[in-house]
Amino acid sequence: MILVMTDARTALKLVEPKPKRQLNPKTWVKISRRQDLVEAIGWLSILWVTFTFLIDGGANQINNLQTSLSAIERLTALVATDLLLIQILLIARVPWLDQLYGHDRATQTHKKLGKPILYLVLVHFICVIWSFAIADGKNVLDEFLVLVTTIPDLITASIALALMIILVVTSLRIVRNKLQYEAWYLVHLFGYGAVMLAIPHQITTGTDIAGKPLAESFWIAAYLFVGLNILWFRLLSPIVFSGVKGLKISEVTKESSDSVSITVSGKRMDTFSTNSGQFFIVRFxxxxxxxxxxxxxxxxxxxxxxxxxxxGNRGDDTAIFQHIKPGTRVILEGPYGIFTEERRTKSDVVLIAAGIGAPPIRALAEEISANSGEVSIIYRVRDRADAPLADELTEIARRRGFYLHILDGNRRSNKSWFPKTVHQSKSDADELLILVPKVADSDVYVCGPVEFTRSVKTALKTVGTPEHQIHAEEFAW
Ligand SMILES: Cc1cc2nc3c(=O)[nH]c(=O)nc-3n(C[C@H](O)[C@H](O)[C@H](O)COP(=O)(O)OP(=O)(O)OC[C@H]3O[C@@H](n4cnc5c(N)ncnc54)[C@H](O)[C@@H]3O)c2cc1C
Known part of the structure; x- marks a missing residue:
């Protein structure tokens, strides 16, 4: 552990820190009200599709096994489709959702919905075939073959089901860990395809939509809402804004043996309204x-x-980006993320980074509104002499009077995020308290690999930092 209040002076240009503190408990109330509203709309949409099913007499017709199966397949189809649209919206990184929940929470909810949706679709599929088989007096396999070979929209619907199964299986942690990001991404793109493939059979063979104005208007509005959000925010607006601003790489600077800083310039970059701590999806x-x-x-x-x-050079593409040329055109999508000062509630702040988790921490340290001594920065690295942005963090700490602890060296054990120190026998939580005695009464921003972030969170919980004061950005997908 090193406590650095260094004298090293560099020509580093820094922006003025934010003029006023953003300690605003009212912001929290506003955010949580908006979250409640969005969640209520989500739940209401499920109630609505159930309601349209009931007013359409969905439950009245149940009088034997075949009609019961038919009612189940109709209801499961409606609820599953509604959830699927919600699920797509959650992962679509639309800014208004991202600003409410942040990418990590939206992704977690998206993942949680995956299995229930698949189960509903499977129940729908089984009940459709079974109920038709009873009505036609055939066995289930024959009925399935007849249905998919005679009704074209059911072939596409069956392909959609197969794609959904692949989607859920490849999302299971054990399988995902073995997949390359690109392979996983491609499978997820097929997920959008699966939804498109399933639409025709809902309209042509679904008894709950075609010819029913209330249901028709709801589903058209829902599909349009999700589709237009994705089309505008993910595709058109990044291309339009990046083109209008003429975004290009203006500078590439080597930061360490395996990292570079890439500056992107263009007209009126401030109209992106970016806050320190946020990220972009960058396309060179x-x-x-x-x-x-x-x-x-x-x-x-x-x-x-x-x-x-x-x-940082962490894989195939980031290795190539180490040598990217100034002048290269860039498309930026974003900014995204709630790892910002807007979520701060305390005067004291602790910024904790590991390795290439340093960039957002470095930006926050530069801009944060704080007096001397109110901010502690902990930077966990393998080698102090080769750590990206370590010099800049040191200079910011020096100019602004922040504490900087650069912890370097190997971990002392697999379970610890601390290196070997003089307090070798102490737990991570105790080590943390030695570095930042007021950590429980501070807002803590943590950024780094998943395992590191989770270990830091465990230590924070042990020392008593409340959940809402912990802000984390995991560099994961
Ligand atoms: C919100 C967020 C902010 C990030 N900020 C930074 C940053 O400031 N600096 C930085 O160097 N890195 C950052 N990363 C990580 C960076 O996006 C990945 O290291 C990069 O995409 C890897 O690309 P690759 O082709 O070189 O890697 P690959 O060869 O494809 O894989 C190498 C490793 O990177 C992971 N990875 C691959 N693609 C992604 C992806 N799209 N998203 C997340 N992880 C991926 C893989 O799991 C693998 O562990 C951030 C990630 C996230 C989620």
């Missing part, structure tokens, strides 16, 4: 990489002229 327009976008956090407070990223 080169012959080979224009179709592959990656999330990167801004690594310096944004200015009117430029936004800077710091990229």
């Amino acid at each position: 327009i080169t012959a080979t990489h224009w179709w592959r976008a990656h999330p990167f956090s801004i690594s310096a407070a944004p200015t009117r002229e430029a936004i800077r990223f710091t990229i």
